[in-house]
Amino acid sequence: MEVRSTYKYARISPFKAREVTREIQGLPVSAALDLLTFTPKKAAFLISKTLKSAIANAENNANLKPDGLVVKEAIVGEGPTVKRIMARARGSASRILKRTSHIRIVLSDEIVIETREARKAKREQQKKGPKKAAKSEAHESAAARQSDKKSAKPKQRTNTDK
Numbered sequence: 001m002e003v004r005s006t007y008k009y010a011r012i013s014p015f016k017a018r019e020v021t022r023e024i025q026g027l028p029v030s031a032a033l034d035l036l037t038f039t040p041k042k043a044a045f046l047i048s049k050t051l052k053s054a055i056a057n058a059e060n061n062a063n064l065k066p067d068g069l070v071v072k073e074a075i076v077g078e079g080p081t082v083k084r085i086m087a088r089a090r091g092s093a094s095r096i097l098k099r100t101s102h103i104r105i106v107l108s109d110e111i112v113i114e115t116r117e118a119r120k121a122k123r124e125q126q127k128k129g130p131k132k133a134a135k136s137e138a139h140e141s142a143a144a145r146q147s148d149k150k151s152a153k154p155k156q157r158t159n160t161d162k
Helices: 014-024 029-037 042-061 116-151
Strands: 002-010 070-078 082-087 093-098 101-108
Touching: 002 042, 014 029, 014 042, 014 070, 014 101, 029 042, 029 070, 042 101
Parallel strands: none
Antiparallel strands: 002 101, 070 101, 082 093
């Protein structure tokens, strides 16, 4: 069963928060909390709050024990950007963009731990897969053309075809 928690309008850039969420995906909940506790970034604190909320949701709403939970997804989406201005020289102004994030964490009780190495190997295999399929299709079409040539009757020359 899946349980989720969302922290909307977090005052941090999604780029900075994604750096931390990539580290906790696929980890058991206890290991993810430990990692977030000792990560010296603002994003780690915000993601930790969201993860604790998801654990509480799992315990209270779904009657799951936190020992068997795994972080299935940790996604950071872009929220609305607050636009401000800062005074510059000669009466001009420049724009300041204060970005916000939506942090979503999905916990699952099914133990499917996929390490970074396994994900990397899967991506490599997916990249190689289409190339092999294209080569086999090209080989099949070449074989079909050759069989068409063999089956076609040879042209008979007549006296008029000189």
